[in-house]
Amino acid sequence: MTYLSHLAIYIIYPLALTSSYSINIAKLEPANTSIYYKNEVIVIAKDSAKIAFKNKIVKASNDSLRIVTAYFEYGQYLHTIGDNEASLINLNIAIKLADQINNDKKTAEIGNYLANVYWQAGKYQSSTDTFIFAYQSAKRTNDSSQMAKVSMNLASNYNYLGDYDQAIKYALNALKIKETAKDWERICYHYVAMATIFKETNNIEKWDYYINKAYKLKDVEHCASFGDIAKIYNNLGSLSVRKGDNQKALAYFDSLLVLSKEVSFNKGISAALGNSSDIYKSLNQTQKALELLLESEQYFSDPYEIISNNNSKAELYSLLSQKKTALDLVLKNTTLNDLRFYSMEHEKTLSLLSQLSADLLDYKTAYKWNDSLRILENKLRDDKVRKGIEELETKYETEKKEQQIDLLTTENELKNQRIKAGFVIVIILIVIVLLILYILNIRNKQAELKQNNLRLQVLRTQMNPHFIFNALGSIQNYMLKNDARKASQYLSQFASLTRATLSYSTAESISLADEIGMLENYMALEKMRKQDKFDYSINYDENLDLDFIRIPPMLNQPFIENAIKHGFKHINKGGVLTINITDKKDWIEFIIEDNGEGFPKESPKGNHKSMAMSIFENRRKLIKQKYKKDFKFQILNLQDEYPSQTGVRITIYIPIIND
Secondary structure (H helix, E strand, O other): OOOOOHHHHHOOOHHHOOOOOOOOOOOOOOOOOOHHHHHHHHHHHHHHHHHHHHHHHHHOOOOHHHHHHHHHHHHHHHHHOOOHHHHHHHHHHHHHHHHHOOOHHHHHHHHHHHHHHHHHOOOHHHHHHHHHHHHHHHHHHOOHHHHHHHHHHHHHHHHHOOOHHHHHHHHHHHHHHHHHOOOOOOHHHHHHHHHHHHHHOOOHHHHHHHHHHHHHHOOOOOOOOHHHHHHHHHHHHHHHHHOOOHHHHHHHHHHHHHHHHHOOOHHHHHHHHHHHHHHHHHOOOHHHHHHHHHHHHHHOOOHHHHHHHHHHHHHHHHHOOOHHHHHHHHHHHHOOHHHHHOHHHHHHHHHHHHHHHHHOOOHHHHHHHHHHHHHHHHHHOOHHHHHHHHHHHHHHHHHHHHHHHHHHHHHHHHHHHHHHHHHHHHHHHHHHHHHHHHHHHHHHHHHHHHHHHHHHHHHHHHOOHHHHHHHHHHHHHHHHOOOHHHHHHHHHHHHHHHHHHHHHOOOOOEEHHHHHHHHHHHHHHHHHHOOOOEEEEEEEOOOOOOOOOEEOOOOOHHHHHHHHHHHOOOOOOOEEEEEEEEEOOOEEEEEEEEOOOOOOOOOOOOOOOOHHHHHHHHHHHHHHHHHOOOOOEEEEEHHHHOOOOOOEEEEEEEEOOOO
8 A cells, every 4th residue: 555654654754853743844935926025035034033043142152051052043943944054063063062061951952953954964874873862861861751752763763764673672762761751741652653663564463552552542631742643543544454444444534634634734634635545446446546646746745755656656557557657657766865764665666666667578677676676575574673673562561561560569568558557547537627627617707707897897997987077068068059959969879878888898799780889979979079170980891791790899999089089189170080890701800090190209009008908908818718719909100101191000800709
């Protein structure tokens, strides 16, 4: 099969790995229009970025770690814009400096990245050597995540270079590190990588075992990325084909196609189409198979897809009796240096070249390709290699089982001691629980008493005698001036406010509509008392459900009182007091803002707290204790942030306490 296990190969392709298992290389494609102008802009932007990175290196000259980081970041940037040679120079400087200052964590991180850039540049031995160096640094940090990551990257290198003994050794090592540390993040990545190595050596049983382990954990949080899940479905489809269940395989590939299209994952789309094409070919639906292959070509992004697609199309053209076209496609593969890294496709290419040459009566060439095929097959199917891989994997599984047996033995020895100690612990726990219940009961009674005392304090401070006498005096003045209408109006508001205060001061909660009504009455009376020195407004969304939202009562009044009493103390007119009310889901936001004098610099806010503010603080703590809901408030002297403005802005988040 041409595309079978297509994505399983991608998962360990080193060019796709970085510190988080993947390097995302930005590809900027200029539009057809204004192409020269845009290219010029891109060049200028790149030059500016390079200057900025170089300046960062110069500025970091007195700090070794900053210098390392600056060179590393510059190397990463150069790699993303495709300048691999310059990237390698800066990354090598970074890793040498990190090694000199004995910063193993940074050395491992840079080494992992540098090794991938080496691989992309075609320097495979340098890549492998750098991974080994990075792994040794990671070991000294005891960072299990970094050790596992570098070890699996190293396994990927060996797998593509055909050194399967080393590949399975480092892959098992990575898996052991993850499982021992109980680090399940991206564990599916490691299981799929293991499955890929066994697939390469045609060990179907182990391939099936590891890919199904990944499948069981794919939906567990943090165990798999989207790419991992896509590769799991692709492998399951490939295995179903190997087992002769084409319908099941098509179902897996359809799932892969749908998932990949949802997130525009081109590799997943091309793999699903190519694998489905192979199945339709086996069902003798040659034209349908060819259509799927041609559709998949628009999603290609790496050499493997081209090689695999050429082989698949060649098989289909051969079935359609277009032997010469088929041969030309397969010959293209032999011109690609990457062919040697894909053992299954390499094997298929040689097989097709031998078969097609014979079909075209070129027997000499056919024998030549057949000899090359046998050499490759012997390497891939070497019993010694397979046995060595299986022995390493079996040894690892045996070690795990022995560890489990040791743990069980230890647990049995401790079991009797635990039973004896259990009775004592249960008795102690019962005593502790009873003691806790007793203490909680006392605290609840104390909290209730404290809350009742605070309610009385709120009642006394909210309607203080000074305010009452001043309000009544102002109403009396209107009566003496024979302005009975205004006197009656304010007297009614005063009575309503007094009645509301007496009622609400003992209530656990009131509706937002009642809170707004009380604030309006209070500010109207204060405006009358201050002889219209200020105007006020209360703003809120018309869709706000005032009658059904309940909040603790009278928490805003102390701030409004301070704004009027202190903010407008020395002004005769033009004062503005605004209250904005907004629904914040679990809180109601009150923003109280005035244009008064604000806080003078010589007497900053916070130096003095009124009795009302102290009671507010205590009520806030009680509400947090009782309802497990905190609310915050912020006081801003506007002139501190906006020099041209005066006044104070207070923001309060009051929790909604509906049942």
